Amino acid sequence: xxxxxxxxxxxxxxxxxxxxxxxxxxxxxxxxxxxxxxxxxxxxxxxxxxxxxxxxxxxxxxxxxxxxxxxxxxxxxxxxxxxxxxxxxxxxxxxxxxxxxxxxxxxxxxxxxxxxxxxxxxxxxxxxxxxxxxxxxx
Amino acid sequence: xxxxxxxxxxxxxxxxxxxxxxxxxxxxxxxxxxxxxxxxxxxxxxxxxxxxxxxxxxxxxxxxxxxxxxxxxxxxxxxxxxxxxxxxxxxxxxxxxxxxxxxxxxxxxxxxxxxxxxxxxxxxxxxxxxxxxxxxxxxxxxxxxxxxxxxxxxxxxxxxxxxxxxxxxxxxxxxxxxxxxxxxxxxxxxxxxxxxxxxxxxxxxxxxxxxxxxxxxxxxxxxxxxxxxxxxxxxxxxxxxxxxxxxxxxxxxxxxxxxxxxxxxxxxxxxxxxxxxxxxxxxxxxxxxxxxxxxxxxxxxxxxxxxxxxxxxxxxxxxxxxxxxxxxxxxxxxxxxxxxxxxxxxxxxxxxxxxxxxxxxxxxxxxxxxxxxxxxxxxxxxxxxxxxxxxxxxxxxxxxxxxxxxxxxxxxxxxxxxxxxxxxxxxxxxxxxxxxxxxxxxxxxxxxxxxxxxxxxxxxxxxxxxxxxxxxxxxxxxxxxxxxxxxxxxxxxxxxxxxxxxxxxxxxxxxxxxxxxxxxxxxxxxxxxxxxxxxxxxxxxxxxxxxxxxxxxxxxxxxxxxxxxxxxxxxxxxxxxxxxxxxxxxxxxxxxxxxxxxxxxxxxxxxxxxxxxxxxxxxxxxxxxxxxxxxxxxxxxxxxxxxxxxxxxxxxxxxxxxxxxxxxxxxxxxxxxxxxxxxxxxxxxxxxxxxxxxxxxxxxxxxxxxxxxxxxxxxxxxxxxxxxxxxxxxxxxxxxxxxxxxxxxxxxxxxxxxxxxxxxxxxxxxxx
Numbered sequence: 001x002x003x004x005x006x007x008x009x010x011x012x013x014x015x016x017x018x019x020x021x022x023x024x025x026x027x028x029x030x031x032x033x034x035x036x037x038x039x040x041x042x043x044x045x046x047x048x049x050x051x052x053x054x055x056x057x058x059x060x061x062x063x064x065x066x067x068x069x070x071x072x073x074x075x076x077x078x079x080x081x082x083x084x085x086x087x088x089x090x091x092x093x094x095x096x097x098x099x100x101x102x103x104x105x106x107x108x109x110x111x112x113x114x115x116x117x118x119x120x121x122x123x124x125x126x127x128x129x130x131x132x133x134x135x136x137x138x
Numbered sequence: 139x140x141x142x143x144x145x146x147x148x149x150x151x152x153x154x155x156x157x158x159x160x161x162x163x164x165x166x167x168x169x170x171x172x173x174x175x176x177x178x179x180x181x182x183x184x185x186x187x188x189x190x191x192x193x194x195x196x197x198x199x200x201x202x203x204x205x206x207x208x209x210x211x212x213x214x215x216x217x218x219x220x221x222x223x224x225x226x227x228x229x230x231x232x233x234x235x236x237x238x239x240x241x242x243x244x245x246x247x248x249x250x251x252x253x254x255x256x257x258x259x260x261x262x263x264x265x266x267x268x269x270x271x272x273x274x275x276x277x278x279x280x281x282x283x284x285x286x287x288x289x290x291x292x293x294x295x296x297x298x299x300x301x302x303x304x305x306x307x308x309x310x311x312x313x314x315x316x317x318x319x320x321x322x323x324x325x326x327x328x329x330x331x332x333x334x335x336x337x338x339x340x341x342x343x344x345x346x347x348x349x350x351x352x353x354x355x356x357x358x359x360x361x362x363x364x365x366x367x368x369x370x371x372x373x374x375x376x377x378x379x380x381x382x383x384x385x386x387x388x389x390x391x392x393x394x395x396x397x398x399x400x401x402x403x404x405x406x407x408x409x410x411x412x413x414x415x416x417x418x419x420x421x422x423x424x425x426x427x428x429x430x431x432x433x434x435x436x437x438x439x440x441x442x443x444x445x446x447x448x449x450x451x452x453x454x455x456x457x458x459x460x461x462x463x464x465x466x467x468x469x470x471x472x473x474x475x476x477x478x479x480x481x482x483x484x485x486x487x488x489x490x491x492x493x494x495x496x497x498x499x500x501x502x503x504x505x506x507x508x509x510x511x512x513x514x515x516x517x518x519x520x521x522x523x524x525x526x527x528x529x530x531x532x533x534x535x536x537x538x539x540x541x542x543x544x545x546x547x548x549x550x551x552x553x554x555x556x557x558x559x560x561x562x563x564x565x566x567x568x569x570x571x572x573x574x575x576x577x578x579x580x581x582x583x584x585x586x587x588x589x590x591x592x593x594x595x596x597x598x599x600x601x602x603x604x605x606x607x608x609x610x611x612x613x614x615x616x617x618x619x620x621x622x623x624x625x626x627x628x629x630x631x632x633x634x635x636x637x638x639x640x641x642x643x644x645x646x647x648x649x650x651x652x653x654x655x656x657x658x659x660x661x662x663x664x665x666x667x668x669x670x671x672x673x674x675x676x677x678x679x680x681x682x683x684x685x686x687x688x689x690x691x692x693x694x695x696x697x698x699x700x701x702x703x704x705x706x707x708x709x710x711x712x713x714x715x716x717x718x719x720x721x722x723x724x725x726x727x728x729x730x731x732x733x734x735x736x737x738x739x740x741x742x743x744x745x746x747x748x749x750x751x752x753x754x755x756x757x758x759x760x761x762x763x764x765x766x767x768x769x770x771x772x773x774x775x776x777x778x779x780x781x782x783x784x785x786x787x788x789x790x791x792x793x794x795x796x797x798x799x800x801x802x803x804x805x806x807x808x809x810x811x812x813x814x815x816x817x818x819x820x821x822x823x824x825x826x827x828x829x830x831x832x833x834x835x836x837x838x839x840x841x842x843x844x845x846x847x848x849x850x851x852x853x854x855x856x857x858x859x860x861x862x863x864x865x866x867x868x869x870x871x872x873x874x875x876x877x878x879x880x881x882x883x884x885x886x887x888x889x890x891x892x893x894x895x896x897x898x899x900x901x902x903x904x905x906x
Contacts, residue, residue, distance in 0.1 A: 029862040032782040040790035047797055067893060070886045077879050090197040092875045096861055106861040110871045120882040124889030131896040132801045
């Protein structure tokens, strides 16, 4: 399935899409976007690259198994929920930094939580797709 | 106090994850944790005198009335000291007992997890957190009983214990929720003050029953006792700690904690006395006929737990006082005996009582430790056991109408238990040396110091009884039972009834011991009655439940995805139709339907065409592509109705779904080749009905005066409370963050599930 056009395009598309997914993740709190969509976009970026250049290429690009992202994401979300408990507030109370920044809005624990969602989505989507693809290749 | 509990869990995590390097003498250092906790709780003692208490609350889910609130009062203090004190000796002992074991790290991880949850259990002032810690102790007990996981019997024993204690715990949760409903709070310290409220409640009988279900299963009361002897498959330090000194007393703790509330209500006292008496007679009678030293101890533990339950049933201040002292007495001597048995097992390689004689030649100190525990169990002066026995007799005599009968039974059981204590603590050490006993084998210090320490503590508390009485037992009594007890501990109270009863028991027990010969014959006799045993009933029940569910699984989950979808949809159709049958508004106005733009109309037409194409095509690729088209049309609709978040998500999801389909295309069977018309008609009916229902629901949402408060709340407060302008995102990550947390966990689990299923399949393929 490796066509020249897709292969050439994917080289440029993947970094752009990955950057875009991070952008979507960051702006989620003020504008349309968020961890879930961001994660999906990132998965699409990597899957397109994988399609064009083969699963092994994407594996060597990632250097680790995408499944690693799943527990990372869940723990990140959990930690963001636990953080306020150290400040003596109930579980999952949001903590905020002062000041409003472009794109992000006001940063707080919600952003960490959303990043966790992002990782879980990327990890799960890629794990499922790569597992099936590997099974096919055999 | 939260710090103490969190510390245990934190260390548990560290050991389970990174404990691989835990070898050699470093393991001794772990016992510093329970020791320091012991000192910490001892240091809090001053604020507890004269019925004081220490409270600390950390908000958790305050909106549901569930907080991490902890309360240390006299009763909890007795338990915390036992948990940390016995914990210290057990940690120390296990370092030697399991030296070099490949899973030592895991062992300490589970043990610390248990200690943390047990501390949490006795310190919780909130019913729900109490329940959570309660089940955590069951779970850690499951891991610890099944620690020798290659032994099939150990695994089975672990599962039995989990089913019995965990199941009982679920019933207890029911009782807790009812208590919360009746009183309007989950705070235990507030609930125990609402006696009049509860005695008028119609739920009282049910609440008490549910509490009994929890307490009786956990504390191994007849007929739920059988998991405890099975649990002796665990390594001996575990049996010492969980199954004699601490965890099995959790049920007793629960009953004692609520005894001020339910004492004198309906069947509380009668039921407790009845079950307690049956249990202690049964346990005592079984104990002396066993030949495995640990089995003897297991049944004496059951008997002791029965005695405690009976004392709560009697419920006078003397009885509660006797209970508090006896909890301590039992923890000290039974833990001592268990540790001694563990050492015997290590030295001789067997625990068969008929094969071990003359062990004193090998280790005199171990003999002394065993003897100290045995005489405390016999209630000989001047050990703490002596005080315990006196107080029990004293409270049984006072127990009114039941008095004489109970007294006779208690004495009979005490005679049997005394004999059992000597069988473990004396018999293996005396007599001529049997071939099983090695003459010169070095016993590591940790294996005799720890039981000796416990024995000496018992002896010391017996002689210098005033200090524990003033500092520990009386404050505990005060926290439970307002008035001060009249009968206190005395080393010498003159030649009275108690004196004669006590010496009579000792004489009877010694005579029984002298004339009784343990033998394997008795266990054969037991086999005849197997079918009447509650274990048999449980096993049959489990087998039948399995049958029912494997039948249901075969029917409902036959492995065809299309069939799953059909079942799920049909189920929903039935549910929703039932609801619609009872109450729905009719009469919609469809004028709004004429109000559309050209773009919307065009999108709808494309969508309908794609659907028809997907249904009638004979090529799978076309079907997938047209379904993708439907998805994109929905995206467009989201865009028209200004829901960019939804549109983005839908778009990306659709893309990934198409990718997945393409990947799987090769694997799928040939399209539409074997489908008959009957199936087609069935699917058509199901899908059309479901579509109709969804349409009706959508119309209902449009026309019933929908509840706008929730969406208004989110819209108004998204920026004020959550500092976000994108309401959808704010709801996801903030207002309903816990939901999202659970959802991503589900996502993670499903991802891992797919991964492992495919790996499993690949492995099977490779083997072929």
